[in-house]
Amino acid sequence: xxxxxxxxxxxxxxxxxxxxxxxxxxxxxxxxxxxxxxxxxxxxxxxxxxxxxxxxxxxxxxxxxxxxxxxxxxxxxxxxxxxxxxxxxxxxxxxxxxxxxxxxxxxxxxxxxxxxxxxxxxxxxxxxxxxxxxxxxxxxxxxxxxxxxxxxxxxxxxxxxxxxxxxxxxxxxxxxxxxxxxxxxxxxxxxxxxxxxxxxxxxxxxxxxxxxxxxxxxxxxxxxxxxxxxxxxxxxxxxxxxxxxxxxxxxxxxxxxxxxxxxxxxxxxxxxxxxxxxxxxxxxxxxxxxxxxxxxxxxxxxxxxxxxxxxxxxxxxxxxxxxxxxxxxxxxxxx
Amino acid sequence: xxxxxxxxxxxxxxxxxxxxxxxxxxxxxxxxxxxxxxxxxxxxxxxxxxxxxxxxxxxxxxxxxxxxxxxxxxxxxxxxxxxxxxxxxxxxxxxxxxxxxxxxxxxxxxxxxxxxxxxxxxxxxxxxxxxxxxxxxxxxxxxxxxxxxxxxxxxxxxxxxxxxxxxxxxxxxxxxxxxxxxxxxxxxxxxxxxxxxxxxxxxxxxxxxxxxxxxxxxxxxxxxxxxxxxxxxxxxxxxxxxxxxxxxxxxxxxxxxxxxxxxxxxxxxxxxxxxxxxxxxxxxxxxxxxxxxxxxxxxxxxxxxxxxxxxxxxxxxxxxxxxxxxxxxxxxxxx
DNA sequence: TTGAAAGCGCTAACAA
DNA sequence: TTGTTAGCGCTTTCAA
Numbered sequence: 210x211x212x213x214x215x216x217x218x219x220x221x222x223x224x225x226x227x228x229x230x231x232x233x234x235x236x237x238x239x240x241x242x243x244x245x246x247x248x249x250x251x252x253x254x255x256x257x258x259x260x261x262x263x264x265x266x267x268x269x270x271x272x273x274x275x276x277x278x279x280x281x282x283x284x285x286x287x288x289x290x291x292x293x294x295x296x297x298x299x300x301x302x303x304x305x306x307x308x309x310x311x312x313x314x315x316x317x318x319x320x321x322x323x324x325x326x327x328x329x330x331x332x333x334x335x336x337x338x339x340x341x342x343x344x345x346x347x348x349x350x351x352x353x354x355x356x357x358x359x360x361x362x363x364x365x366x367x368x369x370x371x372x373x374x375x376x377x378x379x380x381x382x383x384x385x386x387x388x389x390x391x392x393x394x395x396x397x398x399x400x401x402x403x404x405x406x407x408x409x410x411x412x413x414x415x416x417x418x419x420x421x422x423x424x425x426x427x428x429x430x431x432x433x434x435x436x437x438x439x440x441x442x443x444x445x446x447x448x449x450x451x452x453x454x455x456x457x458x459x460x461x462x463x464x465x466x467x468x469x470x471x472x473x474x475x476x477x478x479x480x481x482x483x484x485x486x487x488x489x490x491x492x493x494x495x496x497x498x499x500x501x502x503x504x505x506x507x508x509x510x511x512x513x514x515x516x517x518x519x520x521x522x523x524x525x526x527x528x529x530x531x532x533x534x535x536x537x538x539x540x541x542x543x544x
Numbered sequence: 545x546x547x548x549x550x551x552x553x554x555x556x557x558x559x560x561x562x563x564x565x566x567x568x569x570x571x572x573x574x575x576x577x578x579x580x581x582x583x584x585x586x587x588x589x590x591x592x593x594x595x596x597x598x599x600x601x602x603x604x605x606x607x608x609x610x611x612x613x614x615x616x617x618x619x620x621x622x623x624x625x626x627x628x629x630x631x632x633x634x635x636x637x638x639x640x641x642x643x644x645x646x647x648x649x650x651x652x653x654x655x656x657x658x659x660x661x662x663x664x665x666x667x668x669x670x671x672x673x674x675x676x677x678x679x680x681x682x683x684x685x686x687x688x689x690x691x692x693x694x695x696x697x698x699x700x701x702x703x704x705x706x707x708x709x710x711x712x713x714x715x716x717x718x719x720x721x722x723x724x725x726x727x728x729x730x731x732x733x734x735x736x737x738x739x740x741x742x743x744x745x746x747x748x749x750x751x752x753x754x755x756x757x758x759x760x761x762x763x764x765x766x767x768x769x770x771x772x773x774x775x776x777x778x779x780x781x782x783x784x785x786x787x788x789x790x791x792x793x794x795x796x797x798x799x800x801x802x803x804x805x806x807x808x809x810x811x812x813x814x815x816x817x818x819x820x821x822x823x824x825x826x827x828x829x830x831x832x833x834x835x836x837x838x839x840x841x842x843x844x845x846x847x848x849x850x851x852x853x854x855x856x857x858x859x860x861x862x863x864x865x866x867x868x869x870x871x872x873x874x875x876x877x878x879x
Numbered sequence: 880t881t882g883a884a885a886g887c888g889c890t891a892a893c894a895a
Numbered sequence: 896t897t898g899t900t901a902g903c904g905c906t907t908t909c910a911a
Contacts, residue, residue, distance in 0.1 A: 210656065210681070212904060223882040228906060238880060255656035259598045260904030263887045268594065270637070277626060284619065291612060291640050300659075302605070303636045305626050321545065321590035323888095324635075346545070465830070495800070495830055547888060558898040563890060573896060595888030598903045658904095885908080894899080 211252035220248040231256065268326055271516060274304045274315045275331035276431070281490035282460075282505065286331065286353065289509025297517050299326075306333060308429075313339050320348055327516045329353055334396055335360065349519040353512045355396055361519065362529045363512045367397045370501040370534035371404025371457065374485045377499070377536055378455040379412045381543065383483060387420035387453030389441040389463055391432030398432065401459050401487065420445070420453050424463055438463025442470035446482075455483035455542065461493045461500050468496060468541070479543035489537055497540035504532050546587035555583040566591065603661055606851060609639045609650045610666035611766065616825035617795075617840065621666065621688065624844025632852050634661075641668060644729065644766060648674050655683055662851045664688055669731055670695065684854040688847045690731055696854065697864045698847045702732045705836040705869035706739025706792065709820045712834070712871055713790040714747045716878065718818060722755035722788030724776040724798055726767030733767065736794050736822065755780070755788050759798055773798030777805035781817075790818035790877065796828045796835055803831060803876070814878035824872055832875035839867050 217224045222241060229237040230245035248254075262268040273290065275283060294301055302325050304315045312333040319328045320342060327349030335343075335357050343350050344359050352362035378386050388405045391398040402421075409416050422444050424437030438458060446452055458464040464486035471478055478484055486493060489502035511530065519525055552559045557580060564572040565580035583589075597603040608625065610618060629636055637660050639650045647668040654663045655677060662684030670678075670692050678685045679694050687697035713721050723740045726733040737756075744751050757779050759772030773793065781787055793799040799821035806813055813819055821828060824837035846865065854860055 210658075214904080224905080225882060225884095225907080226880085229881090232906085236880065241880080253652075253656070255653065257598075257904050258657035258659040259594045259603065260887090261906080263592075263594045263598055263889090264904080264906040266887075266906095277623065278619065284613065288612065295640075295642065301638045301640075303638050305630075305636075307630065317588075318590065321588070322593035323545075324593040492827060492830065495827065549888080559889080560891080560898060560900090561896085564897090567890085571896065576896080592888050595903090596890080598905090599888080599890040601890095601903075880911105882911080883909090885906105887905085889903085890901105892899105892901085895897080 211254040212257070213254070215252055216245065216248045216254050219252060220245045266323075268324060269298065270300045270302050270325045271513070271520075272302045272304055272315075272319050272325040272328040273331060274306060274312055274319070274328060274333060276333060277305045277307045281492070282488055283331070285490075285505035286509040289506035289511075290329065290513050291509075292506070293510045293513035293517075297513070299513075299517070316343075320346065327351070327520045329512055329516060330355060332395075332397070334394075347523050349516055349523070351512050351516045351519065353508060356529070359527060361515055361527055363508050363515070363532070364529070365397075365503040365508070365532045365534055367400040367534075368404040368407070370487060370503075371401035371459075372408045373404075373534065373536055374457050374487065374501050375405045375408035376412070377538075378457060378483060378485060378542060379408065379414070381455070381483065383453075383455035384414060385417075385420070385453045385455075386414070387422070387445050387456040389422050389424060389438060389445065389456060389458045389467060391424050391437075391459050391463070392426070392428075392430075393423065395431050395433070398459055405457055419448065419451075424459075433460045433462060435462050435466035435469075438466030439470045440466075442467035443474075446470065446474050446476070453482070455479075455485075458484060458486050461486040461488040461490045461496075461498060464498055464500070464541075465492060465496060468498070478541050483542035485542050487534075493537070493539070499539045499542045500537050501534040502537050503534050508532055546589040548589070548591070550587055551580065551583045551589050554587060555580045601658075603659060604633065605635045605637050605660045606848070606855075607637045607639055607650075607654050607660040607663040608666060609641060609647055609654070609663060609668060611644070611668060612640045612642045616827070617823055618666070620825075620840035621844040624841035624846075625664065625848050626844075627841070628845045628848035628852075632848070634848075634852070643764075644668075651678075655681065662686070662855045664847055664851060665690060667730070667732070669729075682858050684851055684858070686847050686851045686854065688843060691864070694862060696850055696862055698843050698850070698867070699864070700732075700838040700843070700867045700869055702735040702869075703739040703742070705822060705838075706736035706794075707743045708739075708869065708871055709792050709822065709836050710740045710743035711747070712873075713792060713818060713820060713877060714743065714749070716790070716818065718788075718790035719749060720752075720755070720788045720790075721749070722757070722780050722791040724757050724759060724773060724780065724791060724793045724802060726759050726772075726794050726798070727761070727763075727765075728758065730766050730768070733794055740792055754783065754786075759794075768795045768797060770797050770801035770804075773801030774805045775801075777802035778809075781805065781809050781811070788817070790814075790820075793819060793821050796821040796823040796825045796831075796833060799833055799835070799876075800827060800831060803833070813876050818877035820877050822869075828872070828874070834874045834877045835872050836869040837872050838869050843867055 316339045332354040422441040424432035486500035651674045667689040757776040759767030821835040
């Protein structure tokens with residue numbers, strides 16, 4: 210494989226000149242530039258990314274740390290991210306975290322290994338310690354679907370979304386409304402619970418702890434999955450006549466499991482029990498599931514734009530942007 | 545950020561010794577090793593990945609090139625890949641290709657930029673030129689869901705799968721069987737067509753070109769998407785009484801669109817028209833879609849294992865492995 | 880406008 | 896067992 214020395218020799222110039230030629234430096238005559246570029250083509254030369262990165266202190270890669278992904282949620286987000294990234298000619302290093310809490314290890318690696326110019330942390334909470342490391346070093350980082358005072362973040366209005374979803378059920382006449390949530394150590398899950406309770410409260414409805422089921426409450430997983438939704442709904446239905454007439458579920462994928470549970474129990478949706486989800490993944494449309502839509506593609510895109518801005522301009526004010534959710538009414542709550 | 549020189553100074557040793565300490569070299573005394581590691585901890589030192597890569601000629605990253613992904617197909621594959629990768633402590637550089645044909649540009653980058661130790665090419669065809677470059681340089685590459693004589697590959701038995709799917713429809717008594725395929729420049733699409741035709745032939749059924757619709761025939765996209773499936777089915781249904789009584793569709797996601805088209809036309813599945821898909825994505829279960837299952841997670845895992853083997857041992861024999869598909873019968877073909 | 884040379888932060892060969 | 900030094904392949908001063 211050709212190096213810059215090979216090109217220099219072939220073109221009869223020094224390596225500095227080659228460097229100038231391929232980096233559009235003005236400090237080179239058109240004639241020699243042509244000669245160098247010809248040699249580049251002949252040798253099919255492309256700079257060694259590591260060497261270039263080491264010398265330039267720029268890698269043109271960004272890292273993204275996310276929970277081992279399953280489901281359309283991350284797919285949509287990734288698409289938005291990819292879209293923006295390719296426009297900036299940036300490459301993507303994917304760190305996927307399998308255990309909750311292991312995010313910090315990746316953050317530390319990102320910070321020290323210098324493999325990427327910046328990092329996107331998705332749906333994962335950042336520890337105080339990590340946050341201050343990033344703050345101090347000024348290393349570019351942007352949070353997506355997560356929040357931290359001192360760091361740029363892009364989130365959806367989880368609280369308001371949950372509030373709207375619950376309100377929708379209330380407006381349909383339901384008085385006994387349950388919720389199936391994911392593990393509360395997940396920030397969105399926690400905030401969605403708040404929104405749900407607020408809506409109940411504002412409508413003068415009492416919060417009944419028995420109507421709240423946390424998926425995978427003590428498990429390894431975070432609760433955002435179909436099986437957990439299935440079991441959570443079974444638990445809710447076991448209350449018999451005391452069971453809620455409507456349920457707000459913290460994610461569509463859980464709702465999918467929940468719908469199955471309802472059907473297997475011989476109950477009808479929405480006549481016997483109304484359901485509303487959150488996320489608006491593709492599946493929701495097929496299932497006729499009412500849900501809260503989030504502009505994931507757009508979020509991914511904007512997060513990247515912000516990150517690149519931060520890479521260019523290290524001392525920007527911290528910013529937080531929250532995206533509105535939108536109620537999508539389908540048949541699962543009879544609305 | 546601390547460098548190896550900082551650590552050396554702090555521990556009162558040379559940089560070579562630091563290097564030996566952190567790389568488990570036997571050529572160092574336990575005492576100094578401890579001292580060095582203490583300094584490492586105090587300074588929170590982690591080696592600079594680029595510098596290390598440049599010196600070692602090893603990056604501990606692998607690249608994966610795939611079509612801009614949508615759908616569970618790549619998710620499942622990616623999960624298998626991630627699983628194996630994390631066991632090898634390898635990082636993942638994701639190149640996602642938006643335009644068919646642009647794969648070659650990425651392959652060339654991978655080869656020259658030296659950012660990764662090896663590459664996985666997914667669902668994308670490799671050109672003769674690229675193939676021979678890789679052959680010559682011995683740069684580790686493995687194909688997944690794609691095939692090339694000279695390169696390791698992991699595929700599903702597309703031909704046999706399509707054959708089985710079609711045969712299943714035949715065994716159900718159908719005589720006029722259509723197919724909705726994706727663009728034929730996609731290798732799997734092409735092979736699935738072969739399997740379909742073979743099955744017809746073996747059953748003594750004539751192939752009727754009017755019963756074959758190619759999704760996105762002249763479009764930008766590859767045809768593997770819902771909208772295209774929808775339109776393709778509409779086209780098939782427009783044949784009225786001449787229309788097929790059963791259709792084999794080259795992917796579940798197209799089948800999803802097709803089912804919608806059938807329903808909107810007021811026809812029933814499977815009574816009026818029987819459908820069978822390919823892939824067995826999660827959605828298929830919800831839709832009650834009969835389909836051909838492929839062991840994607842396993843494929844991803846094995847592809848990585850093979851790639852790492854090739855990275856360690858550059859002169860291995862070329863190998864090809866083909867994974868069996870499995871017929872999953874649901875309600876969409878009345879089986 | 881150009882070439883030479885000093886880094887970038889590491890590994891590995893070579894001496895000591 | 897250890898320190899020194901020559902690369903790895905590039906960018907970027909600094910002179911010329």
